Amino acid sequence: MAVATQQALGVSRRPLRVGRIRYGLWWLDRTTAGVRGRARVLAGGAAAAGRELAWAAELSLRTTTRRAELARPEPWSDRKLLVSAMVLAVCALAVATVLGAGMARWAMTESNSLLFAAAGAPAVGLVFLSLAYLVFASKRGCR
Template sequence: MGRIRYGLWWLDQATTGPRSRVRAVGDGAATVGRELRWATELSVRSTVAGIDHVRPEPWGDRKLLVLVTVIAVGALAVALVLGVGMARWAMTLSNAMPFAAVGALAVGLAFLPLAYLVFVSKRRGRRS
């Protein structure tokens, strides 16, 4: 047996344990991945089926008032946090835009419920 073949045989024997552990971890990860894909597929199917059966109804004045009040309080809290953060940012850091970008995202997310209110209150035609 030559030195190269002996070296390869020795390397194979020395790495048998780690290779089997890596293979076991890989098999476990593949199993977990298949389960997650299956759970995600079931969740998407049930969500799509649920969306197909939803029939929104116009909300009453009291429910709309409560929702708008909650949105207003949340928007006030977001504005307060953004105002304090922007003031600190303007005083200390020049050219730091991530805070401003996050603030713009937060304001956009605050307007999403208002857009939902506009479209949920529309009356739809009868479905059969």
């Protein structure tokens, strides 16, 4: 039908001669068109999700810093300081007991106790951070 249409319209162009390399590239392009299209759609979706996550992280950071600037903590009473110091002491004793048992097992070269040794530094750090907060909270109360 294409030949009849071309003859009726007076089109007498002959197709261009295409080499093997060009034909191979054209065939590869036509064969992988669907895969590339799907990959492009997936990459676009991933990029959009990444932009949304970055925007959400930026908003969260802005909000957190703004709230930290506006925070005006009030001094704690002696009773509240005593109760929080007691709770912190009990938590520190529990952490020290668990860490002591884990370190004792680790010193005896038991293979399953490395988790206790690895968790020791963050646990002690959290206890010291809480203690530092109590110290500074009590200083505000002295004014």
